[in-house]
Amino acid sequence: xxxxxxxxxxxxxxxxxxxxxxxxxxxxxxxxxxxxxxxxxxxxxxxxxxxxxxxxxxxxxxxxxxxxxxxxxxxxxxxxxxxxxxxxxxxxxxxxxxxxxxxxxxxxxxxxxxxxxxxxxxx
Numbered sequence: 001x002x003x004x005x006x007x008x009x010x011x012x013x014x015x016x017x018x019x020x021x022x023x024x025x026x027x028x029x030x031x032x033x034x035x036x037x038x039x040x041x042x043x044x045x046x047x048x049x050x051x052x053x054x055x056x057x058x059x060x061x062x063x064x065x066x067x068x069x070x071x072x073x074x075x076x077x078x079x080x081x082x083x084x085x086x087x088x089x090x091x092x093x094x095x096x097x098x099x100x101x102x103x104x105x106x107x108x109x110x111x112x113x114x115x116x117x118x119x120x121x122x123x
Contacts, residue, residue: 001097001098001099001100002097002098002103003096003097003098005058005062005063006058007098008063008095008097008098009033009056009058009063011098011103012056012063012065012095012106013033013056015103015106015107015110016033016035016053016054016056016110017035018110019035019110019111019114020035021038022037022038022114022118022123023035023036023037023038023053023114023123024036024037024038024050026050027055030058031057031058032055032056032057033055033056033057034052034054034055034056035053035054035055036048036049036050036051036052036053036123037050037051037053037117037122037123038050038123039051039121039122039123041121041122050123051117051122051123052068053067053068053069053113053114053117053123054066054067054068054069054110054113059094061096062094062095062096063094063095063096064092064093064094064095065092065093065095065106066091066092066093067091067092067093067109067110067113068091068113069112069113069116069117070087070090070091070109070113071090071091073113073116073120074090076112076116077109077112079105079109080101080102080105082099082101082102082105083102083105083106083109086102093106
């Protein structure tokens with residue numbers, strides 16, 4: 001189990017980087033790591049260069065994973081009780097410790113989000 005916040009942050013970023021491309025890194029600094037699609041798309045009423053996908057944001061007590069596919073395609077995702085406990089709001093996961101099972105589930109969730117967004121021509 002990973003409890004070091006920097007290690008959790010790096011692990012989550014690597015899980016997202018595994019999907020570049022079709023995702024692109026939009027921001028990568030000490031405050032935020034953000035990935036989005038590479039195609040022009042409508043996000044709400046605004047045309048964007050790449051549809052937002054996810055962010056990893058370090059906080060003092062946890063690492064936040066903002067994961068947009070679970071918001072836009074909520075019916076496509078089923079979360080374990082462990083991952084459900086981390087979900088605050090509709091698309092923000094507060095991760096304080098990363099068990100091997102949780103890491104596998106987050107990896108699969110990211111892969112599924114990429115697949116869903118590719119199918120809907122968003123990335």
